[in-house]
Amino acid sequence: MATTLLETKGLRYVYPDGTPAIRGVDLRIEDGERIAFVGPNGSGKSTLFLLLNGTLRPTAGEVLFRGRPLQYDPRSLRETRRRVGIVFQNSDDQLFAPTVRQDVAFGPVNLGLPMEEVEERVEMALEGVGISGLKGRPPHHLSGGQKKRAAIAGVMAMEPEVMILDEPLSNLDPAGSEEVMELLEELSQRGTTIIISTHDVDLAYRWSDRVCLLADGMVMDEGRPEDIFGDPRHLSGSGLRQPLILEVYDEISKRDLAAFGKRPRTVSELVGHLSPPNLRWMKVPPETEVGERIHPEGIDSVGPGRDKSEEVLVIHLQGGRAVVETLDKSVRIGRVIVYDTDGGDPQALSSLLADERIDLVGVMGTKSRAFAEKNKIVSDIGSNVIDRTILRALCGEAVLVITNGGMVEHAKRRIEEYCRQSGMKIEVSVVGRGADRAGSTPVPAPANAGKRR
Amino acid sequence: MHNSLLDDLALASPLREKSSRLKLALVAAALLVGVMSTSPVAPLFIALTMSFASIRLGKVPAGFYGKLLAPPLVFALLGTVVILLFFGSGPEIFSISLLGQSFGATAEGAELSILVLSRTISGTSCLFFLALTTPMVELFALLKGLRLPDSFVELSMMIYRYIFVFLEVAVGTTHAQAMRLGYDGLLRSIRSFSMMAGTLFIRSWEQGERLYTAMDARCYDGRLSLFEEKRRVEVQELLGACGYVAAITALAYITRGTSLI
Numbered sequence: 001m002a003t004t005l006l007e008t009k010g011l012r013y014v015y016p017d018g019t020p021a022i023r024g025v026d027l028r029i030e031d032g033e034r035i036a037f038v039g040p041n042g043s044g045k046s047t048l049f050l051l052l053n054g055t056l057r058p059t060a061g062e063v064l065f066r067g068r069p070l071q072y073d074p075r076s077l078r079e080t081r082r083r084v085g086i087v088f089q090n091s092d093d094q095l096f097a098p099t100v101r102q103d104v105a106f107g108p109v110n111l112g113l114p115m116e117e118v119e120e121r122v123e124m125a126l127e128g129v130g131i132s133g134l135k136g137r138p139p140h141h142l143s144g145g146q147k148k149r150a151a152i153a154g155v156m157a158m159e160p161e162v163m164i165l166d167e168p169l170s171n172l173d174p175a176g177s178e179e180v181m182e183l184l185e186e187l188s189q190r191g192t193t194i195i196i197s198t199h200d201v202d203l204a205y206r207w208s209d210r211v212c213l214l215a216d217g218m219v220m221d222e223g224r225p226e227d228i229f230g231d232p233r234h235l236s237g238s239g240l241r242q243p244l245i246l247e248v249y250d251e252i253s254k255r256d257l258a259a260f261g262k263r264p265r266t267v268s269e270l271v272g273h274l275s276p277p278n279l280r281w282m283k284v285p286p287e288t289e290v291g292e293r294i295h296p297e298g299i300d301s302v303g304p305g306r307d308k309s310e311e312v313l314v315i316h317l318q319g320g321r322a323v324v325e326t327l328d329k330s331v332r333i334g335r336v337i338v339y340d341t342d343g344g345d346p347q348a349l350s351s352l353l354a355d356e357r358i359d360l361v362g363v364m365g366t367k368s369r370a371f372a373e374k375n376k377i378v379s380d381i382g383s384n385v386i387d388r389t390i391l392r393a394l395c396g397e398a399v400l401v402i403t404n405g406g407m408v409e410h411a412k413r414r415i416e417e418y419c420r421q422s423g424m425k426i427e428v429s430v431v432g433r434g435a436d437r438a439g440s441t442p443v444p445a446p447a448n449a450g451k452r453r
Numbered sequence: 454m455h456n457s458l459l460d461d462l463a464l465a466s467p468l469r470e471k472s473s474r475l476k477l478a479l480v481a482a483a484l485l486v487g488v489m490s491t492s493p494v495a496p497l498f499i500a501l502t503m504s505f506a507s508i509r510l511g512k513v514p515a516g517f518y519g520k521l522l523a524p525p526l527v528f529a530l531l532g533t534v535v536i537l538l539f540f541g542s543g544p545e546i547f548s549i550s551l552l553g554q555s556f557g558a559t560a561e562g563a564e565l566s567i568l569v570l571s572r573t574i575s576g577t578s579c580l581f582f583l584a585l586t587t588p589m590v591e592l593f594a595l596l597k598g599l600r601l602p603d604s605f606v607e608l609s610m611m612i613y614r615y616i617f618v619f620l621e622v623a624v625g626t627t628h629a630q631a632m633r634l635g636y637d638g639l640l641r642s643i644r645s646f647s648m649m650a651g652t653l654f655i656r657s658w659e660q661g662e663r664l665y666t667a668m669d670a671r672c673y674d675g676r677l678s679l680f681e682e683k684r685r686v687e688v689q690e691l692l693g694a695c696g697y698v699a700a701i702t703a704l705a706y707i708t709r710g711t712s713l714i
Contacts (some may be wrong), residue, residue, distance in 0.1 A: 050666070053670055055666055055669060055670060074674075078672050078674070081669070081670055081671065081672050082672060085670070085671075086667075086670045088663070088666075088667050088670075090663070092618050092660075093660070093663040093664060093666075093667050094667040095614075096611055096614050096615075096664055096667075096668065097610065097614065098589065098590035098593055098610050098613055098614055099590050102590075106668075106671055106673075107671040107672060110671060110672040110673060110674060110676075111672060136464075136469075136590075137464070138464065138588075138590055138614070138617070139614065139617075140614075140617035140618070140621075141461075141464070154671065155671070158671065158672070
C-alpha cells in the first residue's frame with residue numbers, strides 16, 4: 001500500500017557556469033521510507049536535495065510530489081516547502097534568529113498560523129528533539145549536537161511530510177550522532193519519510209530501508225542496503241568502503257562459520273551468525289581429552305545465566321582451552337521488559353528498578369531520556385539500545401528498557417523479529433499500558449538471581 | 454569561551470526574565486534623576502543601589518563588576534581632577550605648585566567636581582544594570598515594541614546572530630595565520646590582518662547566500678515576523694519600581710543644593 005511520495009523523471013541540472021551537477025536522475029521515494037544517499041563529495045547530493053524542494057529549478061526533467069509535477073510560482077513553492085523540509089548540513093546556515101525558540105517559530109509563523117498554534121508547535125518540536133530547556137538561549141551558546149537538534153526542530157515545527165537531512169552527522173561527536181540518529185528513528189516511527197545524505201556507510205547500512213549510490217550526478221545503483229553494500233565491486237570507484245559489519249560477516253562466511261542466510265545489519269544479527277548457542281570456548285583442566293564429558297564447575301568464569309553445574313562435551317582442544325557443547329539443551333536466555341513512560345505506573349517502575357533480578361537498564365528516546373534524568377534513573381545502555389539489549393539478553397541477562405510512544409512497539413517488534421530469524425527465544429513483556437498489562441507479567445522469572453551490576 | 458561578554462552575563466542573569474520595558478523605564482528614570490540632581494547625595498545613592506541590584510539581584514560576580522566599573526571610574530576621576538584645579542572661584546582651599554606653576558582648588562570647584570563624579574558613577578551604574586540584566590535578544594522585542602522600523606530591527610537581529618558566527622571564523626583564521634607565523638613583525642601582521650578581513654568579507658557574502666536558501670526552504674516571504682517572547686510585569690515589580698523612582702526623586706529634591714563639603 002506504499003504510495004509514491006516524491007518522484008523524479010530524467011532530472012538534469014546544470015549550474016549557471018555550465019558545470020553539469022545532476023545528469024539524469026530517475027528516482028521514486030515511497031511514503032514512510034528511510035532513504036540514504038551515499039556518494040563522494042561533489043557527487044550532487046546537496047544539489048539534488050535543493051531540486052527536490054523547488055529551490056533550484058531543473059534544467060530538464062521534472063520533480064513530482066504525490067504524482068503532481070512541481071510548479072515554480074511562489075504560491076505552489078510555498079506549499080512544496082511546507083511539505084518537503086530540508087535540514088542543512090551546517091546548522092549555522094539555518095539558525096539565524098537570536099533565540100532557539102524564535103528560530104523554531106520562524107517556519108510556522110511564515111505559514112501564517114495563529115499565534116497559539118505556533119506556540120504549541122514550537123513546544124512540541126522542542127520537546128520532540130529534547131531541548132526544551134534551551135529555548136531562550138542564543139544559538140552561539142549551543143553545542144554542535146544541540147544546534148543540529150534545534151535545526152531539526154525548526155523543520156519539524158512545519159510538520160513536513162518528508163524531511164531531508166543533508167549530512168546530519170557531520171561535525172558531531174559519536175554521542176551526538178547517536179542522539180540524532182535516534183531522533184530520526186523516532187520521526188520515522190511517527191510516519192515521516194526521511195531522506196539523508198551521508199558518507200558514513202556503517203550508518204547508512206544500519207539505518208536505511210534503501211540506499212542510493214550517487215556519483216557524478218547520477219544514480220549508480222540503488223536498492224536494499226544489503227545488496228548495495230554486499231558486493232564490493234559495486235563500491236569500487238565510488239569512494240566508499242564496505243560497512244564494517246558486512247566485512248566481518250563476509251570473512252566469517254567465507255570460512256563457513258556463518259549460520260543463517262540473511263546478511264546481518266546489526267551487531268546482534270552478526271553474533272547470531274557466529275555459532276549455535278550451545279557451543280562455546282572454555283578453559284579446561286590439563287588432562288582433558290576430546291570426546292570427554294566434564295563438569296566445568298569452578299574452572300571457568302561462567303557467563304551469567306549459565307548454571308555452573310552443567311555437563312559439557314569437549315569437541316576440540318587448543319592450548320588449555322576447548323570448544324565444548326552444552327549437553328543440557330535448555331540454554332538460558334535473558335528477558336526484556338519494556339516500560340512505557342507515557343502511560344506507566346510509577347509504582348511498577350520503582351518495583352522493577354528495585355528488583356535484584358534486573359541486570360541492566362536501557363533508556364531509549366528523547367522524552368524517556370528526560371524522564372530518566374528527572375527520576376534519577378541511571379541507564380546502563382544509552383545508545384543503540386535495541387541492539388545492545390538483544391546482545392545482553394543473549395548472554396542471559398534481564399534488561400529493562402524504558403521508552404515511550406511508538407518506540408515501545410518498535411522495540412518489541414525488533415526483538416521478536418530477531419528471535420524469529422535466529423531461532424533464539426528472548427521473552428519480551430511490556431509494562432505500563434492498560435491494554436498490555438493484563439497479558440504481561442510485571443516481574444520476570446529469575447534470569448540470574450542475586451546478580452546485579 | 455564566551456563568558457567574558459556582557460551579553461553572556463545578561464543571558465544568565467535571573468533578572469533577564471523580567472520585563473525589559475520596565476527595566477528600561479526604571480533605568481531611564483534613575484538616569485534622569487541622577488543627572489538632574491544638584492547635590493551628589495542622590496546620584497551616589499543611585500549608584501549604590503544600582504550596583505547592589507546588579508550584583509545581588511542580577512547575580513553578576515562582584516569582582517567582574519568592579520573590573521567593569523574601573524575604566525570609566527578612572528576616566529571620570531581624571532576629568533574631576535581637571536575640574537577641581539581649573540574651575541570655580543572664591544577662596545582657595547589648597548594649592549600646589551608644580552614646575553613653577555601654582556595650581557589651586559576652590560571650594561566651589563571641589564563641590565562641582567564631586568557632583569560631576571557622582572553623576573558619572575550613577576549614570577554608568579544605571580547603564581551597567583541594564584546591560585547586565587537585559588541581553589540583546591530581549592532588547593529586540595523592545596525595539597519592535599517601540600515602533601522602530603521593521604527592517605532596522607530585523608537587520609539588527611541577523612547582524613547580532615552572525616557576529617558570533619564570524620567572530621568564530623575570525624578567531625579561527627587568526628589562529629591559523631599565527632600558527633604559520635603570520636603575525637611575526639608589524640608589516641606581516643598588517644598583511645595577514647588584511648587577508649583575514651578579506652576572507653571574512655567573502656565568507657559573510659557566501660553565508661548570506663546560504664542563509665537566504667535556508668530561510669527560503671522554510672517559506673520565507675520577505676516578511677520576518679518573529680515570534681516575540683512575552684514578559685509579564687507583576688504588580689509588585691511595578692510598585693517596587695515606582696517606589697524606587699519616587700524615593701530617589703524625593704531624595705534629590707530634599708538634598709537639593711546641599712554639598713558634602
